Each structure stands twice: as C-alpha cells, then as structure tokens.
Amino acid sequence: MPKSSLVAALSALALTGCSHADDGGPAAIAARAPLQWRSMATPHDRDRLRDWRKAWKTALPRARAFAPERTAAEGALFNADLALPGATPPIGEYRCRTFKLGAAGPAMLDFIAYPWFRCRVTDEGEALGFYKVSGSQRPVGLILRDSPTRAVFLGTLVLGDEQAALQYGADPNRDMAGFIKRVGDRRWRLALPYPHYESLLDVIELVPADSARETP
Structure with a gap:
C-alpha cells in the first residue's frame, strides 16, 4: 500500500462521523491535527487493546510451561510491564521476528518462534508506518504516539503473495491492534493481544537491521 493511502485508510474511520464536507479529503483533514488512535480504532480493536494485560496473563504462563528455556532466554521481551x-522506533530498516504465545485452539502450540524477517519503519507524515516486508504473514499499518513509553499500532494483515493491504476496518479478521514499547537498547516490542489467528498473544521483536542480535 502506498504511503499516502496508509494514512488515508486509517484516518477515514476517525472522519466518518464528521458532518461537514472538505475538498481536501480524509488525509487533508487528518493533517490538521495529530492522529488520535482512540477515534480511529474499531470498537473491537479498542476492546482488544483494553484487555492487553488479560492477554499477557493468560498467554505467557502457557508459553512458559510449554517452552521454559526459550521464554526465559528472551528476558525483557516478555516482561509485560x-x-x-x-516508544516509537526511529525511521529505518529493521529485523523482526514473531512469537506466538498461548494456543488459540487445540491444533496449535502454546509457544511458536519464527525466524528473523525484514521490517521497515517509515515517515507517513502524521504518523509512522510499519511494514513487515518479508514472510507469509505481514502486518502493515500505522504507529501512533500515545505516551513517552507507549505507542499504538493499527493495521491489517497481508497474506501470502498479496500485493496490497486491505483498508483497515474492511475485514475484521485482518485488522490488527497492539502496543509498541521499547524494552532495551535499540530493541522494541509490538504486542498484539488476541489476534484472530493461532494464538492469544503475538509478540513481534524489532531491532535495527545492523544489530548483531541473533536468535538464542
């Protein structure tokens, strides 16, 4: 999805209740003030974000019981608080890897660790953009500032060989919402409570592309 349409697709939700027209369109209206994630998030995503601690309390013990050594090795990454x-990672190229904690169904495992893939943080004007560039499941969306220690991600999931992201809110099963926090020196975590597939909590680790950090 082009950079400009990322902002337009997400900000459109915040503008659907406006009673007046504007020749500049959604992106132009959104540019007048900082984007506010609470007015942009769908009701379901606001619920998921509100229950973030419940997701951690349910998923992490299951993951620790299933893979105690692997979860312990990640240290700060799995410290929910x-x-x-x-909180907002600098613009640039990153390596990222996804951990799925707590099985969402009987056919899934309580801990799954994926290898490193490529991710990117971009300047989208009113917000930052986050793109998982490689892999079969690729979150794409906006990073919205919330506080000095927490940012919010709202986006959609791109699958397989799809070339473009769906508009946020068009398909609830593709919508993604989570909190981004810095958990170390040049190390960030995107935690996605109650994703629609496979797990109770997804944790995506982000480190700069030039980082020497490797999978334990």
Whole structure:
C-alpha cells in the first residue's frame, strides 16, 4: 500500500462521523491535527487493546510451561510491564521476528518462534508506518504516539503473495491492534493481544537491521 493511502485508510474511520464536507479529503483533514488512535480504532480493536494485560496473563504462563528455556532466554521481551522512554522506533530498516504465545485452539502450540524477517519503519507524515516486508504473514499499518513509553499500532494483515493491504476496518479478521514499547537498547516490542489467528498473544521483536542480535 502506498504511503499516502496508509494514512488515508486509517484516518477515514476517525472522519466518518464528521458532518461537514472538505475538498481536501480524509488525509487533508487528518493533517490538521495529530492522529488520535482512540477515534480511529474499531470498537473491537479498542476492546482488544483494553484487555492487553488479560492477554499477557493468560498467554505467557502457557508459553512458559510449554517452552521454559526459550521464554526465559528472551528476558525483557516478555516482561509485560517493561516500558522504557522512546516508544516509537526511529525511521529505518529493521529485523523482526514473531512469537506466538498461548494456543488459540487445540491444533496449535502454546509457544511458536519464527525466524528473523525484514521490517521497515517509515515517515507517513502524521504518523509512522510499519511494514513487515518479508514472510507469509505481514502486518502493515500505522504507529501512533500515545505516551513517552507507549505507542499504538493499527493495521491489517497481508497474506501470502498479496500485493496490497486491505483498508483497515474492511475485514475484521485482518485488522490488527497492539502496543509498541521499547524494552532495551535499540530493541522494541509490538504486542498484539488476541489476534484472530493461532494464538492469544503475538509478540513481534524489532531491532535495527545492523544489530548483531541473533536468535538464542
């Protein structure tokens, strides 16, 4: 999805209740003030974000019981309350990997760790953009500032060989919502409570592309 349409697709939800027309369109209206994630998120995503702690409390013990050594090795990444100043990652290229904690069904495992893939943080004007560039499941969306220690991600899931992201809100099963926090030196975490597929909590680790950090 082009950079400009990322902002337009997400900001459109915040503008559907406006009673007046504007020749500049949704992106132009949104540019007048900082984007507010609470007015942009769907009701279901606001519920998921509100229940973030419940997701951690349910999913993490299951993951620890299933893979105690692997979960312990990640240290700060799985500390739900850790939130260092500098929540928004700088613009640039990143390596990212996804952990799925707590099985959402009997056919799934309580802990799954995926290898490193490529991700990117971009300047979208009123917000930052987040793109998972490689892999079969690729979150795409906006990073919206919330506080010095927490940012919000709203986006959609791109699958397989799809070339473009759906508009946020068009398909609830593709919508994604989570909190971004800095958990170490040049290390960030995107935690997605109650994703629609496979797990109770997805945790995406982000480190700069030039980082020497490797999978334990």
